[in-house]
Amino acid sequence: MTYCAICSTKITFFNKPMFSIRLKGGEIICIGCLKKLNRAYPDLGFQLRKYTLADAQIALEDLSHGKIQKKDIKVVEIEKVKTDTVSEFKRTCNECGKVWHVLESREKKLQQDIKRNNCNELTAYCGMCGGHYDALSAEAQTMRNDQSLTEEIGRLKQCPNCKSGNYNETSIVYNKR
16 A cells, blocks of 8 residues: 555555656655646656655645745746747858858747657547548648658758758847847
């Protein structure tokens, strides 16, 4: 019989987290305490093995006394930094000397879209979407999407003047006005 290290509730199938959630000392916690910890410190719940039982209890105590809000201060500061700056790649062609700029966020979004599209390709055959699901046309559309996204990334990574892929790249960060 195992019990939650924080609230002493008996761990059953219904209140056990999906993955084995253990603290640094090997203690197990229930899903209710994990949710409370995530409300107190979003990073704490996902990296629980780094924290001791005392750290978890202090976090829950701070939440109950109203010392912290739903988000950790560090998370809010990181989000503020992300929204106050813009990153871009300055690329210089080694063949013709042309300089062009590409937003880093644009390139990352395209790469994420390719990954998401590949996940859709893997699930296109399930047929669980209901009714008359045409897996062949879904697969064809997935392939067209993948080709289009790959071409767009290729276009961003080649010189707009001479179409060469031979370039030097520097990353520049600007503050938003």
